[in-house]
Amino acid sequence: xxxxxxxxxxxxxxxxxxxxxxxxxxxxxxxxxxxxxxxxxxxxxxxxxxxxxxxxxxxxxxxxxxxxxxxxxxxxxxxxxxxxxxxxxxxxxxxxxxxxxxxxxxxxxxxxxxxxxxxxxxxxxxxxxxxxxxxxxx
Numbered sequence: 001x002x003x004x005x006x007x008x009x010x011x012x013x014x015x016x017x018x019x020x021x022x023x024x025x026x027x028x029x030x031x032x033x034x035x036x037x038x039x040x041x042x043x044x045x046x047x048x049x050x051x052x053x054x055x056x057x058x059x060x061x062x063x064x065x066x067x068x069x070x071x072x073x074x075x076x077x078x079x080x081x082x083x084x085x086x087x088x089x090x091x092x093x094x095x096x097x098x099x100x101x102x103x104x105x106x107x108x109x110x111x112x113x114x115x116x117x118x119x120x121x122x123x124x125x126x127x128x129x130x131x132x133x134x135x136x137x138x
Contacts, residue, residue, distance in 0.1 A: 002044055004028040008037035015040075029081035041077045067098050068133070071105070085118060104128040 001021045006028060008016050016037060022028035029039040071092050078088035089109045096102045104125045111121035119138035122129040 004042050004044055006032060006037075006039060006043075007041040008032050008039045010037055025077075025080040026082070029077075033081075039077065039081045041073060042081065043073075043077070067096070067101050068129070071096065071101065072133075086112065100128065 001023055003019050003021050004025065005019055006017065010016055020028050020031055020042075022031055025042050028042045032039045032042070074092055074095070075088050078091060079085065083091070086109065089105055089112070093102055093105045093109065096105060107125060108118075108121040111124060112118060116124075117138075119134055122134045122137055126134075
């Protein structure tokens with residue numbers, strides 16, 4: 001079985017990092033939950049490096065791009081661990097320090113609640129989410 005790297009929180013909110021053997025991301029997240037941990041990020045190290053390299057080559061440079069890359073990884077992990085899109089966006093809003101991103105994710109959540117698709121909600125924030133990003137989500 002593959003080994004997954006994880007970052008999770010214990011019941012006191014303390015961050016815990018480690019490795020876990022599992023059949024997939026969902027299995028790893030499930031095993032962490034059974035151990036009383038709340039998964040934040042679960043990934044194969046090789047996949048994580050591939051994604052980081054791809055994001056660096058396809059997104060504009062700067063802190064905003066890194067913020068988007070980080071939020072995207074977090075969203076992926078949350079969705080793979082079984083959280084709903086709404087729950088995942090709530091967590092991202094709580095943990096995002098960049099005010100512009102926080103406001104953008106709040107707007108995306110409101111648009112989703114109003115019936116928009118996720119891609120359409122991201123499209124409405126064109127200054128924050130590049131078109132290629134929106135097309136990938138679509």
